[in-house]
Amino acid sequence: MVVSKPAIEQFSSYLKNNKPTTLFTQIPLVDLSKPDSKHQIIKACEEFGFFKVINHGVPMESISMLESEATKFFSLPLCEKQKTGQPQPYGYGHKRIGIHGDVGWVEYLLLTTNQDPSLHSFQTFRVALNNYMKSVKKMACEILEMMADGLKIQPRNVLSKLLMDEESDSVFRVNHYPPCPNVQPLSGNGNGNGDVIGFGEHTDPQIISVLRSNNTSGLQISLREGSWISVPPDQTSFFINVGDSLQVMTNGRFKSVKHRVVTNSVKSRLSMIYFCGPPLSEKIAPLPSLMRGDQQSLYKEFTWFEYKKSAYNSRLADNRLIHFEKIAAS
Numbered sequence: 001m002v003v004s005k006p007a008i009e010q011f012s013s014y015l016k017n018n019k020p021t022t023l024f025t026q027i028p029l030v031d032l033s034k035p036d037s038k039h040q041i042i043k044a045c046e047e048f049g050f051f052k053v054i055n056h057g058v059p060m061e062s063i064s065m066l067e068s069e070a071t072k073f074f075s076l077p078l079c080e081k082q083k084t085g086q087p088q089p090y091g092y093g094h095k096r097i098g099i100h101g102d103v104g105w106v107e108y109l110l111l112t113t114n115q116d117p118s119l120h121s122f123q124t125f126r127v128a129l130n131n132y133m134k135s136v137k138k139m140a141c142e143i144l145e146m147m148a149d150g151l152k153i154q155p156r157n158v159l160s161k162l163l164m165d166e167e168s169d170s171v172f173r174v175n176h177y178p179p180c181p182n183v184q185p186l187s188g189n190g191n192g193n194g195d196v197i198g199f200g201e202h203t204d205p206q207i208i209s210v211l212r213s214n215n216t217s218g219l220q221i222s223l224r225e226g227s228w229i230s231v232p233p234d235q236t237s238f239f240i241n242v243g244d245s246l247q248v249m250t251n252g253r254f255k256s257v258k259h260r261v262v263t264n265s266v267k268s269r270l271s272m273i274y275f276c277g278p279p280l281s282e283k284i285a286p287l288p289s290l291m292r293g294d295q296q297s298l299y300k301e302f303t304w305f306e307y308k309k310s311a312y313n314s315r316l317a318d319n320r321l322i323h324f325e326k327i328a329a330s
């Protein structure tokens with residue numbers, strides 16, 4: 001993969017001014033087999049918009065099968081990978097993320113979770129993917145139901161039903177970050193690895209995102225006060241991001257988490273992410289059962305279709321929700 005030097009220098013100087021901290025902050029850990037996990041989920045969503053999940057019930061075998069198929073795919077010659085189509089937005093992409101000039105040290109495959117035609121010439125990959133997605137979707141629904149319980153809202157499938165809907169607009173992404181030789185080493189940046197951005201800072205537009213990666217570091221999340229912390233990788237666990245849609249559905253009680261990926265100079269990183277999206281026609285608004293007394297919505301009314309359209313017209317680092325906020329009356 002070739003990235004022009006000016007682009008790399010641009011990233012290096014960006015990172016110099018956005019150094020991650022190594023504060024003693026711990027990533028919230030939720031053990032799904034514990035009876036109090038619903039309370040831990042709520043706390044983590046309120047404080048970080050992010051948490052790690054163990055005892056998730058996704059068989060290690062289906063994770064490893066997908067990882068191995070994805071690794072095989074990314075080691076194919078470029079022309080083979082391009083048979084899955086140009087990312088519009090679905091298909092194989094490298095370096096360019098979206099269509100508005102964002103770039104990263106990454107190649108990826110972006111797919112719909114329905115019968116995506118992109119993988120028709122990669123049957124074993126498709127089988128491994130379907131198998132994996134089935135278990136991950138089940139876990140995501142369980143987490144969304146625990147969230148409803150923790151928020152004390154009824155019915156408990158108020159969020160998970162959006163994923164179960166046949167029309168659910170969920171997306172699946174596999175990212176491969178090849179090792180990236182350091183161009184301009186930075187001292188003391190706290191992450192001990194590359195200086196180049198693999199995937200620029202952003203929030204995910206959907207409800208939640210369910211991420212699994214191999215044991216290579218790179219993912220960082222932004223804390224509320226603006227500092228960045230590195231997420232220690234754990235290939236046996238999953239990481240959950242609160243997306244913009246869940247921020248709106250909780251009327252700002254949960255905040256979508258800003259995150260990014262920096263490259264590693266020695267090891268490659270492989271991540272697979274299930275972005276849990278509602279049906280396109282779904283109205284994204286604060287859940288009525290969460291609104292107390294005369295509490296007002298912080299957001300204008302919109303559908304997922306409207307939000308997605310606007311989001312896909314934005315740059316990665318943009319604040320996408322700002323266009324949908326109500327102007328506070330003074």
Ligand SMILES: C=C1C[C@]23C[C@@]1(O)CC[C@H]2[C@@]12CC[C@H](O)[C@@](C)(C(=O)O1)[C@H]2[C@@H]3C(=O)O
Nearest residue numbers: 089097098102204205311312313314315316
């Ligand atoms: C620059 C962009 C890539 C993105 C669409 C967008 O215009 C802004 C949101 C981006 C994002 C981030 C989370 C997911 O990776 C993604 C698939 C999504 O739903 O929103 C990507 C989009 C993409 O890669 O096309």
Ligand SMILES: O=C(O)CCC(=O)C(=O)O
Nearest residue numbers: 173175199219261271273
């Ligand atoms: O690859 C990763 O670890 C995270 C990528 C990401 O945030 C995304 O694809 O939206």
Ligand SMILES: [Fe+2]
Nearest residue numbers: 202203204259
């Ligand atoms: Fe993301």
